[in-house]
Every structure is written in C-alpha cells, then in structure tokens.
C-alpha cells in the first residue's frame with residue numbers, strides 16, 4: 523500500500539530512464555539527504571513533471587514513501603531551473619563535479635542540512651556567472667570541512683608546532699601541514715599565506731560565495747591541497763573532472 527503523502531524541497535542531482543516511460547530521479551534534500559524517487563510515466567506525461575526533473579533544478583516534491591527505499595513522486599513544483607548553468611561548458615562541468623562529489627561522499631538518507639545549503643549556494647553562484655575557480659575552491663574546502671575531513675592547517679600535523687613566517691609543506695596522507703623537519707621532503711611546498719587564507723575562509727558562512735578575492739598563488743596551492751585531501755577520502759576519482767580545465 524502507498525504510504526502517507528509528504529512534501530519537501532529538493533535539488534535534482536540526475537535522473538535515469540527506467541522501463542518504457544518511467545524515470546528514477548536522484549535527489550538531495552536537507553532533512554533526508556540523498557534520496558532516489560520513482561517518477562511514473564515521467565517521459566510520457568510532460569504536464570505532470572514537465573522539465574522539472576532535469577539536473578540542478580530546485581523543486582518542491584510531493585511524494586509517498588512506502589516500505590521500500592524509493593520515494594514515489596506524485597507531483598513537483600519548480601522553484602528554479604538554474605538555466606544559467608547551461609550557457610557555459612565550464613559552469614556545467616563544475617556543477618556536475620559538485621553533484622558528483624556529494625554522491626560519492628554522502629551516505630544515503632542521512633540528514634544533511636548544511637551540505638544541502640552548500641551545494642545549492644554553489645550552483646546558484648555558478649548559474650549567476652560567478653568565478654569558477656573561486657567557486658570550486660570554496661566548495662571543496664567547505665565540503666571536506668562539513669564532512670569532518672579537514673586537515674591540520676596552522677600547525678605541524680606531527681609535532682604540533684605553530685607556524686610563524688616559515689616555509690612549510692602539505693601532505694594530506696600525513697595529516698596536513700608539516701614543518702620542514704617533520705616533512706623530510708614529503709608533500710608539496712605551500713605558502714603560509716595560502717594556509718592562512720583557507721583557514722580564515724572557514725569562519726565565513728558556507729552559503730556565501732560572492733565577495734571573495736584569492737590571488738593566483740592561493741588558487742593554485744589551494745587546488746593542490748584540496749586535490750590531496752579529496753584523493754584521501756574519495757572512493758574513486760570523479761568522472762566529471764575530465765571535463766574541467
């Protein structure tokens with residue numbers, strides 16, 4: 523028997539066709555995290571779901587949840603289709619990358635209000651033409667922070683010495699920042715200024731993307747740091763990375 527009718531806001535991550543006319547939609551919601559929903563006849567009845575099940579759309583879903591894990595979609599209302607993402611290949615690639623990271627890193631059906639807000643804000647910023655490099659750095663940094671994977675930044679991961687105006691290295695496999703004595707040549711050379719910028723960024727609301735200015739060195743070293751951290755926690759390299767510069 524069908525369960526009760528529920529309603530919530532959701533972000534469409536992607537969909538796959540199922541059978542003759544149906545669709546299975548992957549959603550991210552604040553209170554119930556990653557969910558899969560069954561949209562009966564979605565490919566036949568345009569008036570019921572329209573184009574609302576396209577990736578990156580913000581929608582209200584009305585669904586029934588029975589004993590199975592799949593929601594049964596009854597009706598949807600469109601809040602924002604984020605069409606700006608489809609006007610530029612880099613933005614589209616970054617949007618796909620953001621969605622893929624969440625799918626790779628989150629458990630299904632766990633409440634994720636902060637990560638829901640983070641991903642929605644990241645997509646909004648990109649859809650409005652925000653700087654792609656800044657968006658990616660902020661998104662990756664905040665995602666690993668919210669998931670509890672943030673490395674040691676402002677002190678040596680091994681001897682815990684607090685840095686002051688000195689050369690350091692970064693090696694995510696050994697906990698993060700390292701003084702030169704502890705590093706012994708491992709990891710990547712990183713400026714203390716970059717480390718300070720990233721650490722300060724974590725004090726700002728994770729849903730804010732506009733108004734940041736990072737120098738070239740911070741963007742490049744930030745990329746090195748986040749690539750190392752993500753490589754430690756991802757089960758496989760994201761496929762969408764191939765489409766990014």
Ligand SMILES: [Zn+2]
Pocket residue numbers: 678679680681682683700701702703704705
């Ligand atoms: Zn040390």
